[in-house]
Amino acid sequence: MSATDPSSRTRTTPAEITAEVIARYDACADPRLREIMQSLIGHLHGFVSDVRLSEDEWAGAIRMLTATGHITDERRQEFILWSDTMGVSMLVDALANELPEGATESTVLGPFYVPGSPLREYGANIAEEEAGVPAWIYGRILSIDGTPLAGAELDVWQNGDNRLYAVQDPNAPEDHLRGRFRTREDGSFAFLAVRPVPYTIPFDGPVGEMLEATGRHPWRPAHIHMIARADGHRTVTTHIFDETSEYLDSDAAFAVKPSLLRRLVERSGEDPERPAGVEGEWCSLQCDLVLTPGAETGEPVDHGRTA
Secondary structure, three states: OOOOOHHHOOOOOHHHHHHHHHHOOOOOOOHHHHHHHHHHHHHHHHHHHHHOOOHHHHHHHHHHHHHHHHHOEOOEOHHHHHHHHOOHHHHHHHHHOOOOOOOOOOOOOOOOOOOOOOEOOOOOEOOOOOOOOEEEEEEEEEEOOOOEOOOOEEEEEOOOOOOOOHHHOOOOOOOOOEEEEEOOOOOEEEEEEEOOOOEEOOOOOHHHHHHHHOOOOOEEOOEEEEEEEOOOEOOEEEEEEEOOOOOOOOOOOOOOOHHHEEOOEEEOOOOOOOOOOOOOOEEEEEOOEEEOEOOOOOOOOOOOOEO
16 A cells, blocks of 8 residues: 555544644743643643534634624723633732732722822712712721731722713713822721712623623622732732622622622711711721732733723
């Protein structure tokens, strides 16, 4: 039988295809890039083989990626939305922020952070117009050993009762529902905000189609964003969640952690502790933030908005 006779040739197996693709990266001069690419190929090929991906399903995935690129622009980052809704964003954050027991846990920055929020006085109101039930937020910033951190900075931002952050609302004042605060000598901070409400992530694109097709919803539970910074300590970016909110067990972005749940205590207009300028019902939330010694991080990077 001739060596060129087709019947004498062995058939190429799926495993051999995968092995050859992985081997193509052996010469990559960057060891970390080589590690990432070879692991990615191995897992991607393994996924395709495990589910026996059909040609129609492959084509559907290509159409989905194309649509994701088309809808993404300077104000809408659909690829990050995929990362959020598949739990990848929170996994990357968790791996980057392995903190000791007792330290405040981190979460993702989210798409609505704006650097350079105004520095406000202790007890100031971050709502520059009516935005919901007033909420008195207070607490301390501490080191992991319990030492109060005087002069630490707390950067906060949130949505209002229209479910929008200021950067989403063209009619809102620029600095509405955001601000920075310095702690006092005892590490304490306080400010007047509003009770946050649940809201939806954008669901009018490919990610929304995925959520609907898989029986998931686009809602996030009510929360307030915080970044705590202090000299000689690691910066922590986190959420504080209303423990009575809907969607705590099904956050579309997988950001809820039990240690970040807090109770908003409902208070009456006759309460003697009612903050100045507040009329009628209000609520209060006590929240301490605990940092660990270490190198400070720079300004958070906004990788693109998801709304």
